[in-house]
Amino acid sequence: MRKTQHQEEWVAWGESHPGLRRENNEDRILCDTGPGIFAVVDGMGGEPAGEQAAELALSCIRRRLEQKTGTVSRRIREAITAANNEIHSAAQKRREWRGMACVLTVAVVEDGCLHIGHVGDTRLYMIRANQMRKLTSDHSPVGVREEAGELNELEAMRHPRRNEVYRDVGSEQHRPDDEDFIDYLQVPFEADSAFLLCSDGLTDMVPSGDILKTVYRHAGDARACAQALVRMANDAGGRDNVSVIVIEGRDFTPAARGIAVAPARQDPAPGAASRRPGLLHLMASPWLVFVYGLLAGLLLAHLASSRLQAPASIQATGPPQAERQRLVLLVDPGRSEYSTIGQALEAARAGDRIEVAPGEYNEMLRLKDGVSIVARAPGEAIIRVAETILPDEAAVTAEAIREARVAGLVIRPAPGVRLPVGIRVTGSYVEISGMEISGATRAGVWIDGASSGILAGNYIHSNPGTGILIGGKAAVRLLANVIQRNGAGSDRRGPGVHITGDAVPEVLRNVISENAGEGIRIATRDRKERYVNNFFTAGGRPNRLGTVGFATSP
Numbered sequence: 001m002r003k004t005q006h007q008e009e010w011v012a013w014g015e016s017h018p019g020l021r022r023e024n025n026e027d028r029i030l031c032d033t034g035p036g037i038f039a040v041v042d043g044m045g046g047e048p049a050g051e052q053a054a055e056l057a058l059s060c061i062r063r064r065l066e067q068k069t070g071t072v073s074r075r076i077r078e079a080i081t082a083a084n085n086e087i088h089s090a091a092q093k094r095r096e097w098r099g100m101a102c103v104l105t106v107a108v109v110e111d112g113c114l115h116i117g118h119v120g121d122t123r124l125y126m127i128r129a130n131q132m133r134k135l136t137s138d139h140s141p142v143g144v145r146e147e148a149g150e151l152n153e154l155e156a157m158r159h160p161r162r163n164e165v166y167r168d169v170g171s172e173q174h175r176p177d178d179e180d181f182i183d184y185l186q187v188p189f190e191a192d193s194a195f196l197l198c199s200d201g202l203t204d205m206v207p208s209g210d211i212l213k214t215v216y217r218h219a220g221d222a223r224a225c226a227q228a229l230v231r232m233a234n235d236a237g238g239r240d241n242v243s244v245i246v247i248e249g250r251d252f253t254p255a256a257r258g259i260a261v262a263p264a265r266q267d268p269a270p271g272a273a274s275r276r277p278g279l280l281h282l283m284a285s286p287w288l289v290f291v292y293g294l295l296a297g298l299l300l301a302h303l304a305s306s307r308l309q310a311p312a313s314i315q316a317t318g319p320p321q322a323e324r325q326r327l328v329l330l331v332d333p334g335r336s337e338y339s340t341i342g343q344a345l346e347a348a349r350a351g352d353r354i355e356v357a358p359g360e361y362n363e364m365l366r367l368k369d370g371v372s373i374v375a376r377a378p379g380e381a382i383i384r385v386a387e388t389i390l391p392d393e394a395a396v397t398a399e400a401i402r403e404a405r406v407a408g409l410v411i412r413p414a415p416g417v418r419l420p421v422g423i424r425v426t427g428s429y430v431e432i433s434g435m436e437i438s439g440a441t442r443a444g445v446w447i448d449g450a451s452s453g454i455l456a457g458n459y460i461h462s463n464p465g466t467g468i469l470i471g472g473k474a475a476v477r478l479l480a481n482v483i484q485r486n487g488a489g490s491d492r493r494g495p496g497v498h499i500t501g502d503a504v505p506e507v508l509r510n511v512i513s514e515n516a517g518e519g520i521r522i523a524t525r526d527r528k529e530r531y532v533n534n535f536f537t538a539g540g541r542p543n544r545l546g547t548v549g550f551a552t553s554p
Contacts, residue, residue, distance in 0.1 A: 010109065010189075012038065013222035014245040017230045019201060020238030026050030027199050027243040028058045036109030037065045040122045040243050042199040044168065045100035049091075053100040053170055056090060057083035061106060072110050073184050076117035077176035080106065080169060084181075087170030101170035105136055105197050107247075109189055118183040120165050121200050125211075128193040130259045132212040135187060137509070139167035144509075148457035148480040150378075150407075150434045157204055172540065180535045192255040194219075194248045198229070201242030205233040215246065219256035222246040330376075332357035341365055341373065341383075356381040356409065364389070367398040367406065367430065375408030378434050382410040385419045394421035394446070401428035408434045421446045422463070425474075429453045438462040441489060443498075447505075448472035456480055460496075464489030467515065471500040478507045484538065487516035495521035496543060498551075499531075507531050513538040518549035525550055 014031030018024060026043035041057045043050030064079035083104075091097045103120020116124055118136040121143060126133045137147060141164055146156040156162060167180065174181050194215060202211070211229065218225035225246045233242040329348055333339040335357070338347070342363050344354045350370025358380035365373070365383070375381035385395050395411045398404055406423070413419035422437035427449035436459045437444040444463040445455065448471040456479045460467045467486035470476065478497070487494020495517035499505060512519035512534055519536040522528065528548050536547040 009191075009250040010036075010247055011222045012245060012247040013226045014038070014040075014243070015223075015226040015230045016243040017234065017238075017241065019241050020234050022241060024048070024051060025241045026054055027201065027241040028054040029197075029243050029245055030058055030062060031245050032062070035066060035068075037062070038107045038109075038197055038245050038247065039104060040197045040199055040245060041102050041104040042120070042122050042201075042241070042243070043100070043102045044165075045097070049097045049100035050102070052090070052097055053087050053102040056086050057102050057104055057169060060086050061104075065106075065108060072108055072113075072115040073186070074176070076106055076108060076115060076184060077182055080104070080117050080119060080182050081174055081176045084169045084174050088173055091170065099171075101168040103139075103165055103168055107195065107197060109247075112189055113186045114189045114195060115186045116184065119167055119169050119181065123196075123198055123200075123203055125196040125198075125208075126187060126193055127196060127212065127215050128190060129255075130212070130216070132196075132208055132215075135185065137183065138165075140165045144480045144482075145434075145457050147509075148433065150457040153207060157207075162204060163200070166538070180537050189249060191249040191251040194246065194252045196229075196247075197245040199241060199243040201238075201240035202229055202233050202244055204240065205236040205238070205242070216256050216259055219248070220253035222248050326351040326353070328352070329354045330357065331355065331361075333359065345371065345373075360384050362386040362414075364393070365396045367396065367401055367404040367428075369401050370403055372405035372407070372431075373409070374405070375434075378408035379410060379436060381408065382412065385411075385413045385417055388418040389420065391420050391442070392424075394424035395419060396423045398423075398425045398428040398430045400426070401430060403429050405431040405433075406435065407432070410436045411440075412437070413439045420465075422460075425449075425451050425453070425476075426472075427451055431456075433457050435459070436461075439464075441465050443467070443469035444486065445469070446471075447474045447476055448503075449474065452476055454479060458482070459484075461485050463487070464494070466494045466498045467496040467512075469498045469500070470503045470505050472503060473501070474503045474505060476505045478505060478510055480508075481510045483510060483512045483515070483519075485514045489516075493517040493545065495519065495545075495549070497521070499523065499527075508533055510534045511538050512536055513543060514541045515543045516545075517543065518545045518547065519543040520548045521551050522548060523550070 012033050014029040016027050016029050028041045030039040039061055041054045043054035060083035061079045064082055065075055091100050103122050105122040105124050106117040108115045121138040121140045124136045126135055142156050142159045142162045145151045214228050226244045229244045230242050329344040330336040331338045331341050331344050338344040340363055341361055345368050348371045352371050354373045355376050358377050360382045362384055383395050411422045419440050420442045422440045422444045425447045428451050430453040433456045438461050440463040442465040444460040444467050446469045451474040454477045458481045461484045463486045467483040483496040486496055496512040496515035497520045499522045520531045531548055
């Protein structure tokens with residue numbers, strides 16, 4: 001259907017299908033081109049609870065958004081909150097509905113903008129100039145790892161936890177302005193753009209490149225496009241309900257004519273299992289407020305995951321040639337030339353990558369310029385400090401390093417051993433991703449001097465000291481980390497993140513919760529606004545001393 005409003009014109013069509021493996025459809029869509037209101041709702045809780053949650057949500061959203069009172073953002077927040085509280089209330093009345101909830105994405109076209117409200121792992125994409133950009137952020141453990149660059153798209157589609165979410169609509173009561181509930185953003189509705197709302201029944205089955213090609217192939221026929229996307233999800237296995245809404249701007253079809261579109265791939269994609277609502281045990285995902293910050297963050301995270309990687313086909317054997325190849329040095333006791341990470345570091349040169357096999361390694365490491373250390377199986381290569389070390393020493397140290405990377409390792413002390421610091425970075429550029437660090441008495445990660453780099457997708461937890469301590473003139477980026485249950489040492493007031501001195505880190509979309517002190521402790525009040533775009537509760541558990549606090553000493 002075509003609709004014109006405030007000089008903007010669009011066409012839109014929505015389709016929903018139960019898929020090939022389920023008899024019922026727990027998805028619901030709202031595609032009302034009259035007032036320009038769109039929504040995709042994915043119910044959770046199993047039949048019939050999931051269907052009931054989706055129906056209640058759709059009814060509440062339609063009812064509130066059709067009342068054009070207040071700002072668009074307020075309408076969206078109130079609509080989603082009304083749906084949330086209605087579902088929660090209904091779930092208490094019938095045993096078979098207990099635990100029901102949903103995830104959803106709502107979009108409203110008004111005043112030349114698309115206004116978006118989002119909770120969970122349904123998605124909204126903007127398609128323009130032969131690019132598809134995900135505007136919403138998945139509130140799921142796997143989603144945060146994908147956005148941080150720790151997982152690529154295919155790995156995320158196949159991940160066994162891909163259907164878990166830690167934020168939903170209905171599992172607990174909310175107010176419209178609650179933190180860690182509704183993500184709201186607005187983007188210009190450019191006439192040559194298109195938008196796609198969908199449930200994970202599409203994106204768990206069909207790669208984004210094929211979705212993009214399909215949208216352009218059917219430009220000018222939103223109905224055919226929506227039907228084709230549903231068909232692709234079913235052709236790939238159809239293991240979940242699938243819902244899509246395609247919205248095309250007035251000039252999208254003319255703009256699409258100049259873009260060459262290759263045939264979509266027909267490779268089957270893995271399916272989806274039943275989603276469990278409200279799960280947040282070890283992982284959670286922060287979210288930024290503005291979409292261009294998201295795009296910049298994804299770019300930096302991508303650079304962090306790829307900058308130092310050497311080709312996997314190169315073997316670490318034989319002498320270097322005149323033009324030296326970058327080597328992959330495998331650490332695997334009893335099966336390779338190197339039985340410790342330290343031995344591999346001694347042999348490595350700039351550009352090399354050290355791959356660490358699963359196992360425990362009782363050693364301390366000093367990073368080397370230009371060398372990356374990566375666990376072959378993330379979370380299964382453990383650096384276990386077996387002897388108490390000096391107060392300022394760390395399991396992993398980087399000092400005056402121009403470039404290095406460490407990823408996927410676990411750092412923890414042996415029982416009864418005092419480990420002051422997990423990773424210490426001084427005057428260096430280091431990329432730290434996918435790490436798990438616990439048991440450090442002073443700080444899980446300590447960064448000082450004129451250091452820079454990125455910490456992305458790490459799990460910093462259960463350290464008696466501060467989770468992450470940043471001092472000196474450090475200018476690092478903290479993106480999509482989970483920083484929980486730190487600071488319960490001697491004074492039981494340690495923060496999740498402590499920023500001191502002249503340090504100016506960027507701290508975005510991190511989950512910082514359950515710490516003994518504040519979520520983030522900073523030196524001066526005038527910097528507070530720099531650090532509010534994080535999530536300071538998880539599963540209803542906040543930091544003991546609040547979100548952002550003020551102190552000068554570490």
